[in-house]
Amino acid sequence: MRxxxxxxxxxxxxTVSKVLAKRLNMEVIDITDVVKRYRLYIDYDEDMESYVIDFEKLNNFLKDKDNIILDGHVSHLLNPDYTIVLRCDPKIIEERLRKRGYKDKKVLENVQAxxxxxxxxxxxGKVYEIDTTNRDVEDIVNEIIEAIKEGKERKGIVDxxxxxxxYLEI
Incomplete structure (x- = not known):
């Protein structure tokens, strides 16, 4: 399963991926790390301080891997069997990204996203959305495991x- x-x-x-992997005895693949380490990118966007992923190369790298957790904000684009979409209050995201030292433009783009x-x-495919705002990681992981076991799907729980x-500056 992917x-x-x-x-x-x-x-x-x-955080969720690491705890979930331990509970399910699966391997976590950090997409950002793999893209950098194996040069699975087309270019580096200086303005956004991020790599432009070569999805063909990345998919080829992952093609024989199974029983994995794909950790990354583009992991849903990598043909998973089950997708867990974590959501969080944008104010909390803004605080976390500023603490990481993200540039204002990158913070704004991610908050808007x-x-x-x-x-x-x-x-x-199979998608299950979870609002992680002010929730304990063990509680989130328990919910994910239950959703996967029962084949639950859920979208549209946050607005x-x-x-x-x-934030949209419209």
Whole structure:
């Protein structure tokens, strides 16, 4: 099984992925790390301080891997069997990304992506959405395990747009 843990940077993907992998005895593949380490990118975007992923190379790298958790904000684009979309209050994401030293433009882009449900909208197949705001990681992992066991699907449980319209600068 391939489980994608996706969501905007700052929602808790890596923390959840590590705990989930331990509980399910699976390997975690950190997409950002793999892309850098194996040069699975087309270019580096200086402005956004991120790599432009070569999805053909990345998919080729992953083709023979199974029983894995794909940790990354593009993991839902990598043909998973099950996609878990983690969501979090945009104000909390903003705080976390600023603590990481992200540039203002990158913070704003990611906060806007969370408000507009970008990862959720791009996800296909079996998708289960979870709001991680102020929740314990063990509680989140328990919910994920139950959802996978029961084959649950869920989308549209959060609405940041009506709460944080001002971030969109419209």
């Amino acid at each position: 489980i994608a843990i996706t969501g905007t940077p700052g929602v808790g993907k890596t 969370e408000i507009l449900d970008v990862c959720l909208c791009e996800s296909k 940041w747009l009506s709460k944080y319209y001002e």
